[in-house]
Amino acid sequence: METQIKDALVALLAAIKSGDGKTVAGEMARLDEFAAQGGATLHPQLVHFLERRSYAKALMFLGGETEIPVGVCGGGRPAKNRGA
Numbered sequence: 182m183e184t185q186i187k188d189a190l191v192a193l194l195a196a197i198k199s200g201d202g203k204t205v206a207g208e209m210a211r212l213d214e215f216a217a218q219g220g221a222t223l224h225p226q227l228v229h230f231l232e233r234r235s236y237a238k239a240l241m242f243l244g245g246e247t248e249i250p251v252g253v254c255g256g257g258r259p260a261k262n263r264g265a
Contacts, residue, residue: 182223183243186215186231190240212236 189211196204216223216231223231230239241249 182215182219183227186212186219186223186227187240187243189215190236190243193236194240209234 189208193205193208193212196202196208212231212234216228220228224242227239227242230236230242238249
């Protein structure tokens, strides 16, 4: 599921940049569904970013970044080892 989430995040951020509102809405709905479906199996920090629509942070997390900036939500602590 993480690969699908990453693909949706990349598509969403590209759509935001290009001003494609229809794709933005569709990808946000897709990401909401991923968060709802995978809430019990996804890493809690990833779910946190998706639920709060911190999409750039979610993409950083999936990319293996360990120093995600702290934001208003306070969820930007360095990612713990996610394992395999």
